Amino acid sequence: MRTIIWALAATSLIPVAAAAQSNVEGRVGKLESEMRAVQRKVFPGGAGQYLQPEITRPDAPQQAGGTPATSAVADLTGRVTALEQQMASMTDQIEQTGFKLRQLQDQFDAYKRSNDAQLKALATTPALAAAPGSAPLGGGDDTARPAATPARSNTPVSVAAAGDTAPSAAAVAGAKVDKPSTGDTPEDEYLYGYRLWAAKQYPQAEVQLKKVVADYPKHRRASWAQNLLGRAYLDEGKPSLASMAFYDNYKKMPDGERAPDSLYYLAQALMKLNKPADACKVYGELTDVYGTKISPSMKADVQKGRTAAKCK
Numbered sequence: 001m002r003t004i005i006w007a008l009a010a011t012s013l014i015p016v017a018a019a020a021q022s023n024v025e026g027r028v029g030k031l032e033s034e035m036r037a038v039q040r041k042v043f044p045g046g047a048g049q050y051l052q053p054e055i056t057r058p059d060a061p062q063q064a065g066g067t068p069a070t071s072a073v074a075d076l077t078g079r080v081t082a083l084e085q086q087m088a089s090m091t092d093q094i095e096q097t098g099f100k101l102r103q104l105q106d107q108f109d110a111y112k113r114s115n116d117a118q119l120k121a122l123a124t125t126p127a128l129a130a131a132p133g134s135a136p137l138g139g140g141d142d143t144a145r146p147a148a149t150p151a152r153s154n155t156p157v158s159v160a161a162a163g164d165t166a167p168s169a170a171a172v173a174g175a176k177v178d179k180p181s182t183g184d185t186p187e188d189e190y191l192y193g194y195r196l197w198a199a200k201q202y203p204q205a206e207v208q209l210k211k212v213v214a215d216y217p218k219h220r221r222a223s224w225a226q227n228l229l230g231r232a233y234l235d236e237g238k239p240s241l242a243s244m245a246f247y248d249n250y251k252k253m254p255d256g257e258r259a260p261d262s263l264y265y266l267a268q269a270l271m272k273l274n275k276p277a278d279a280c281k282v283y284g285e286l287t288d289v290y291g292t293k294i295s296p297s298m299k300a301d302v303q304k305g306r307t308a309a310k311c312k
Contacts, residue, residue, distance in 0.1 A: 028076055031083040038090050175199060186212070190221040197228055202236040205229075223249060223256025230265055239272035260290040264298065267305055280311035 177199050179192040189212045196205035209232065212225035230245030246266035250259050267282040283306050286294070294302075 027080050028083065031080060031087065035083060035087060035090070038087070038094070177201065177204075186216045186219045186221050189215070190225050193225060194228060197232050197235075200235070202232045205232045220257060223253045223258045226253065226256075227258035227262045227265070230262060230269070234265065234269055234272075239269040243269040243273065254289075260286060260294050260298065263290070264302065264305070267309070271305075271309060276309040276311075279309045280306065283309070283311060 177192070177195045180188045180195075182188055189208070193205050193208035193212055196202075196208055206229055209225040209229040213222050213229070216222055226245060226249035230242045230249065233239070233242035233245055243266055246262040246269060249256065249262040250266070253259055263282055263286040267279040267286070270276075270279040270282060283302055286302060
């Protein structure tokens with residue numbers, strides 16, 4: 001009787017064990033398929049690099065003596081666990097590699113933007129070199145000078161606007177000035193204004209430079225044009241208008257390439273207006289805001305200006 005009962009129990013457990021083994025084998029097959037897909041993506045063409053199962057299959061050769069090392073279900077469960085651990089490790093490596101690739105791409109994009117900006121700046125240098133006086137105060141091309149990010153001071157600046165007169169007929173006379181045509185419209189417009197200023201055709205230069213500032217307020221040449229507009233007024237004998245042009249360039253475009261130059265010339269205009277105290281305040285503003293950005297030659301010119309204004 002006992003023998004019959006054990007036989008019946010064993011017979012009833014066979015389907016359960018078979019179902020468990022079939023379920024685990026299905027999981028193993030799925031995981032092995034996914035692992036191979038991952039390995040093909042990580043190691044394309046890497047023949048022979050597929051991971052081998054760490055657990056021996058149930059139908060593998062048995063140990064000496066003919067007794068299996070473990071049961072079939074235990075072997076499959078161990079293989080599933082090993083594959084799941086390997087899959088998690090591989091997924092983590094893929095995520096880390098993707099993050100590093102994104103970092104490299106961001107660094108490359110930043111380098112490319114910086115390199116393109118430098119090449120564009122260098123491309124404009126020959127045209128500027130051909131035009132005497134176009135370089136910033138202190139010599140050299142300040143396109144290579146990094147943009148300043150000033151901490152704005154509260155120093156008051158007085159810029160009275162009085163005493164200017166209308167241009168005379170002699171002032172508008174002069175030789176014809178050709179307008180450049182290189183295909184870079186903002187650059188051509190600015191260089192045309194510069195040529196008018198260099199030819200001492202100040203009224204025409206003033207109109208052209210105002211047009212550059214109005215039409216291209218976000219272009220780097222806007223700072224140049226506004227500064228040159230002040231110089232045109234100053235050269236034409238209109239220091240009050242010049243002082244306003246210089247101050248507007250500094251106030252509206254403090255990061256502009258010619259903002260420091262405008263502060264220097266603003267002090268010069270105030271000296272012509274017989275306001276040495278205000279000129280001293282402007283020199284102080286220039287030193288406080290752009291002290292680490294201006295060239296040594298500009299610093300020397302500022303010191304000379306402070307001496308002439310008898311600044312304390």
